[in-house]
Amino acid sequence: MKVTFDEVTMTYGDRDVLDKISFDIPEGKLVSILGPSGCGKSTTLMLISGLAFPTEGDIYFGNEKVTKADAVKRKVGMVFQNYALYPHLTVLENIMFPLKMEKRPKKERMQRAKELAELVQIGDHIDKKPKQLSGGQQQRVAIARALAKEPSILLMDEPLSNLDARLRIEMREEIRRIQQETGVTTVFVTHDQEEALSISDEVMVLNGGSIQQYSDPITLYKRPVNKFVAEFLGTPVINTIDLRADSLLRDRLKLSQNGHSSATALGVRAEDIRQVHTADQALFTGTVSHVARIGKDTTVHVIDGDKECVATDLDIVPEEGETIHLSAHPDTVHYFDGEGQVIRVGAAV
Amino acid sequence: MTEKATLKSTFKALIYMAPMLTIIMTFNIYPIFRSFMMSFYTDYNFFQNTVNSYGLDNFITIFNDAQFWLAIRNTFIFVLGVVPTSIVLSLGIALMLNKIKFLSSFFRSIFFLPFVTSTVAISIVWSWIYHGRFGLMNYFLGQFGIDPVAFITDPDYAMLALVIMSVWRGLGFNIILFLVGLNNIDENYYSAAKIDGAREMGRFFNITVPLLGPTTFLVSVMGVINSFKVFDEVYALFQSRPGPARSALTVVYYIFQKFYEENQFGIAAAAGIVLFLIILVFTLIQMAFNKRFVHY
Amino acid sequence: MEELRETDQPIKLKPLTVKKSAGLSSVKSEWLLKGLAYGLLTIGAVSMLIPFIWMVSTSLKTPAEAVAMPPVWWPSVLRFENYARAFEVAPFGRYFLNSVFITTVSTLGELFTTILAAFAFSKMKFYGKNILFTVLIATMMVPSELLIIPNYLTLSRFGLINTYSAMIVPYLASVFSVFMLKQNFESVPNELYYAAKVDGSSDFNFLWTIMVPLSKSAIVAVTILKIIGSWNAFMWPLIVTNDRMLRPLPVGLQAFTTEAGTHFELLMAASTIVVAPMIVIYLFLQRYIIMGVSKAGIKG
Secondary structure (H helix, E strand, C coil): CCEEEEEEEEEECCEEEEEEEEEEECCCCEEEEECCCCCCHHHHHHHHHCCCCCCEEEEEECCEECCCCCHHHHCCEEECCCCCCCCCCCHHHHHHHHHHHCCCCHHHHHHHHHHHHHHCCCHHHCCCCHHHCCHHHHHHHHHHHHHHCCCCCEEEECCCCCCCHHHHHHHHHHHHHHHHHHCCCEEEEECCHHHHHHHCCEEEEEECCEEEEEECHHHHHHCCCEHHHHHHCCCCCCEEEECCCCHHHHHHCCCCCCCCCCEEEEEECHHHEEEECCHHHCCEEEEEEEEEEECCEEEEEEEECCEEEEECCCCCCCCCCCEEEEEECHHHCEEEECCCEECCCCCCC | CCCCCCHHHHHHHHHHHHHHHHHHHHHHHHHHHHHHHHHCEEEEECCCCEEEEECCHHHHHHHCCHHHHHHHHHHHHHHHHHHHHHHHHHHHHHHHHHHCCCCHHHHHHHHHHHHHCCHHHHHHHHHHHCCCCCCHHHHHHHHCCCCCCCCCCCHHHHHHHHHHHHHHHHHHHHHHHHHHHHHCCCHHHHHHHHHCCCCHHHHHHHHHHHHCHHHHHHHHHHHHHHHHCCCHHHHHHCCCCCCHHHCCCCHHHHHHHHHHHCCCHHHHHHHHHHHHHHHHHHHHHHHHHHHHHCCC | CHHHHHHHCCCCCCCCCCCCCCCHHHHHHHHHHHHHHHHHHHHHHHHHHHHHHHHHHHHCCCHHHHCCCCCCCCCCCCCCHHHHHHHHHCCHHHHHHHHHHHHHHHHHHHHHHHHHHHHHHHHCCCCCHHHHHHHHHHHCCCCHHHHHHHHHHHHHHCCCCCCHHHHHHHHCCCHHHHHHHHHHHHCCCHHHHHHHHHCCCCHHHHHHHHHHHHCHHHHHHHHHHHHHHHHHCCHHHHHHCCCHHHCCHHHHHHHHHHHCCCCHHHHHHHHHHHHHHHHHHHHHHHHHHHHHHHHHHHHC
């Protein structure tokens, strides 16, 4: 079901955790809410679930206003960070619990729970207690339980953060698979950008209680709307070059001719950095301080005084100590104004 | 996590608490104030529930009553007899239980047994053991060449009889508390002390004793508070009398007599207030101590 | 529940094992100390048990054996008819049923009221929560002996003196139990509460299907302590009953001391009847009793 937030504000004490946010979550999609801790992403999830209520503004499920409806009425499914499985119930009983609450006939409960156990591939363990399962298995049970009552929306609160790295990737793909098989509208909260980018149809980046950008993962990465999004996404962090003090560079980039006169900084991703021959073609000139080789990846760190530039996809790997000149294709350069907003993407040198 | 108290949630919580609050308000909170009021009733008609005058007369009466002072004196003697003895014995037993592995919980169960049994029944058993002619106690004393003692009927021995039985009865409870205290001492302290060269005795005096201080204090204060309230034991041990020649008249027994046998409600309430104040002093000492020394 | 808390637990270091540096003498003294401990504990345990053994043994003797000097440790013939005789001399059957009835009703009632209240205190948000809780805790400092007089008057206003209600109603709730259960309910993670809400469970349903089963051991501990307290209660039932047929066991037993006269074997049989049920409960459930007592003691 489609979820709509209309100018929703959430206040604790005198602090605005969410400040007049409005958005739609389209039906049948998997949407991630991404942001650093304290950005309001968990609060947003709680507001969707009906475990918390907004201070101002309205929430709609489809066309129905649910602002004041509590969790029991909203019929959402939720997967918690620590799974919150009922420790005294078996796997099957855990999955059946929401159906029991709906007073469905016992036979139906049983059958539905078994189907779900198969869907999440936990069918062999249905008589075990949660304690006897591994983290990944518990996660699967939690998902099955959340799906049991055919929820209008499936909510996941950092569901992968308690798993180890390898399992996390496996479960990520599982969640994607299950979501696509069931077609349930899913909201996935995470602080891990890689997780968000890999799993979602749409990503909403939150910071300081307001939406920074809400778009598909590729746009988000390639066309960030501001410096926060540009810096929050991608590893290594996007290179930023301060333009305020460097009038030579400003002239060469013809900022005023290109409508970039208000630019105070530019950003280029490490993989877009190319080596050029001379300093007057370059955005950055410096000494190679460190070359890190991890498996197939080679990361080159170049410094100029206290400024640093990182490149990952250079054609020829330079030696440490060498002085090199770096630039990038104009399409890959992002210009930021004084407020950190991107002015316009794609300008010629 | 995210909810705040609202009128609605407060109302709901009140519904959940209502049964408990009704009982507690009626039988625990209201009577506290009522007792204070009653201690100032100097002319009260029970059948019409009317109070004709208030005053300090009840307090003046009990403070001029030799019986009351006797009750206070006996209660203090009882406390001084029971608490230190019980502490020393239960601490020693707890340390030994802590030292051994095999049969440790078996012994613990036996020591704790009297705690679950009826005070009245146990006191009756003891009064049989203390019997002047046929009692087991006198038989044992006889084995050591001691003449029979009339524990129950001789005013000089009645208090001793009461103290011995009370120590016996309360031992298990104190042992449990000491065992909890001993358990809370981190093994690493002992390991460290061993490395630092402390022998068994050194470890006992330098680690166990100081770290068990708070527990000992707690056990003492609780012992004092509970001992101040002694009644069932006296009533059952001495066949519904406060001991021979009132030698075991305690404060609660005094209150019971004034209230139940003499219908002197105001005087009984005043004595109750005095008991409350004595216990309050110890409670406050304990709370102050907890705040300062015990960090959970 | 453990797996949820696992991460909060500090890593517990295994105590270092240190080689005994001192030679044989240390090992020897260690054995000596242990031997001494076992010896003293055995003496102590026997002293603890003697009154019980003596009670049971006397209860099975003939009147002559009971007062024999030197004492007869164990009767030659076990006279179980002493028990039957005790039931004849005084209505112990009735006393027993009274005790069972009073204990059952007040325990069930207290569980109901305190579980509900403890839930409100542990998981619900409401105005004045801290103040109310402090007031309740403060009432625990007041000796119950102070409450006897006004409670007697209150009950007599309601015309309840000399009824079962007089022995039950004032004990249908306990601050101590609320406190114990609240502590335990708080340790149930909030996520479970939220998960149940999302799963469509009402608060009331969550309390009985999730919270209560998860707090089983604390509830059992509170229940047993209540049963013991209720079964052994003496002063209050003594005060509020005149009718012999309403008496619970301890009051009946106390009255029996005059009725039995010098028949110590009957008196001891009656005492055994009073004591035995609690000893049976203790033997089976002592783990919970000791847990309850140690928690209660430490929190003061």
